[in-house]
Amino acid sequence: MMTPSLIVVTHPKHMTTDTQNPKESNLEQNPHGHIKSFVRRLGRFTDAQRSAYETLLPQFGVVYEKQLKTAADWASVFGNENPIVLEIGCGMGETTAKIAAQNPHINYIGVEVFTSGVGALLKRITEYGLTNLRVMQHDAVEIIRDMIAHGTLDGIHIYFPDPWHKARHHKRRLIQSPFVYELALRLKPNAYIHCATDWENYAEQMLEVLSAEVLLHNASPTQTYIPRPETRPLTKYENRGNRLGHGVWDLMFTRK
Secondary structure (H helix, E strand, O other), X not given: OOOOOOOOOOOOEHHHOOOOOOEXXXXXXXXXXXXXXXXXXXXXXXXXXXXHHHHHHHHHEOOOOOOXXXXXXXXXXXXXXXXXXXXXXXXXXHHHHHHHHHOOOOEEEEEOOOHHHHHHHHHXXXXXXXXXXXXXXXXXXXXXXXXXXXXXXXEEEXXXXXXXOOHHHHXXXXXXXXXXXXXXXXXXXXXXXXXXXXOHHHHHXXXXXXXXXXXXXXXXOOOXXXXXXXXXXXXXXXXHHHHOXXXXXXXXXXXX
8 A cells, every 4th residue: 555645635725715716606516417515716816826837837737638648648648657647626725835845755646726826836846856746627527527437546635625615515525425436447456545624524425435345445443533643744734623623533544
């Protein structure tokens, strides 16, 4: 089993979403039929983020296309055959960049839908001097379905996805049985999925859904949650939550 080296789908982190900004569009349902787990918003886009977005995306960005890529195909993207970890939801890229910097022997694909987040992550790539990180700005569900071949990934990070805390919105949550099944298929044997959330109700749902997937095994000795691995850096939001007594739940499952 590959030792967890870190946090993606990340997916857009609810703690970095500016709910005061106007909605760019309602993406609850997309043309392909699946329910979106995010809503685009016109977030603050700084000059530095814009500059990084415009100058670095051609070098470090991967364009979405309906073309499955095997591990060999991704090796050509990175220029080496190192292990590949997908992070769904990079937020502003703080954790993603730190993890990639700490693990130069691992290749990371960061997925983020918000332009400000993509710009921030690209800026961090140059600040950290990273060569092992590529960025995709697209819906993670479609990337998994259309661009990641079965048995390709060595790990998947999904840190602090939007909790959609109202019961009527739970259907929008990223961690649902059909999607988890698709994630499991993309993992190599003994590869892992690492999730984290600071919403207890969502943690319980994650545990239920992941435990029900027959292709996965709970790496926790108690078959519940794990302590935060040191390889997943604390964010400033998490540190603030810890000071306020908020809980955080980490889950680690491996491919059978």
